[in-house]
Amino acid sequence: MRKIDLTSFNVATSETARNINRRIVLDLIRTRQPVSRADLARLSGLQRSTISVITDQLVKEQWIAEGAFGHLPRGRKPRFLHLNVERTGIIGINVRPSETNVALADLNARFIFQESFPTAANSNDFIEELIEHISALIKSHPQVFFEGIGVSVPGRVDLKSKRLVFAPNLGWRDVDFKTPLENATNLPVEIENAANACALAEIWFERRGEGISDLVAVTISEGIGTGIIANGQLLRGANGVAGEFGHVSIIENGELCKCGNR
Incomplete structure (x- = not known):
């Protein structure tokens, strides 16, 4: 069980909730674009009025832009939203x-x-x-x-x-x-x-619907590095060197590494 520090905490406010909802909506637009306001309400579970307030503000701040209208057999046509990549x-x-x-x-x-x-x-x-x-x-x-x-x-x-x-x-x-x-x-x-x-980029830009939560990214250039994602979180380790198998000792009296170990 995760230990909770009762000496260091912040009280949640209405501003906290607004910021969380804003991030949820912006991330949904990023991963689902183009997407309508109605779809955002359905995907996020937020009220349509809340979605309207958030998206109107994001449009005003030029984070997102309104694109083409959708086609429905009747009723008001939805307008799709997408990231304003030019800004x-x-x-x-x-x-x-x-x-x-x-x-x-x-x-x-x-x-x-x-x-x-x-x-x-x-x-x-x-x-x-x-x-x-x-x-x-x-x-x-x-x-x-x-x-x-x-x-x-x-x-x-x-x-x-x-x-x-x-x-x-x-x-x-x-x-x-x-x-x-x-x-x-x-x-x-x-x-x-x-x-x-x-590793973080792989999680951030994963294809829609894949739902990747665990992966190991190995980079090979002048050295070998490893990034580990477990349960959707970056695993750093106690000293921030989790997964650095390029610094695992193999030969007891091998060549001296620049880090000082053999």
Whole structure:
């Protein structure tokens, strides 16, 4: 049974309920688009009046857009809703020892722009160059509302501080990507282990109806990484290295790894 911390909690308010309902509706539109308001009410279990309020607000904020009308034998024709992919963009950064990929994607995960550059050996030099590439990307797409930046790294990430703890194939330790990137762009930044990011993407973009709740994603490049999803949740482990079988000792006195173990 999960332990409940009675010393740290927040009281649910009407605003909490509104935010939860909003997220439910937005996620249904993402996975079911194009979808009508009536279908949203049926799928979510929310009242049609609640659906109308939420969708009208999402249209006003340009998160979603109204598309074609549906056809019914009688009565009012439903209007289908879909994500407004032309409005919002997300910047993705994939850091690898040899090169770093920078991409701009819309809400349907379609790439609008991609580029790559050699990864500098020094982490400070790398961050400076990365900021230059991101700034140029933002400047060259003035019509896009940038929602945030996601950075995948080949190493262990501290969940609380969002710092890169150690990347063996890069030789970097205790690197803060989040603070300098957020200061330079005024955008929220999320840092994640590359294999974990891959596993999360598989769950997020699963095909409708598959209902995947358990999977193992194995990434192979300069190193081997593993992301594990169990019961729909990312499994991190006590030290944030769950599934890293690339660091399992096989030969007792084998070659010395950059992490310090054999």
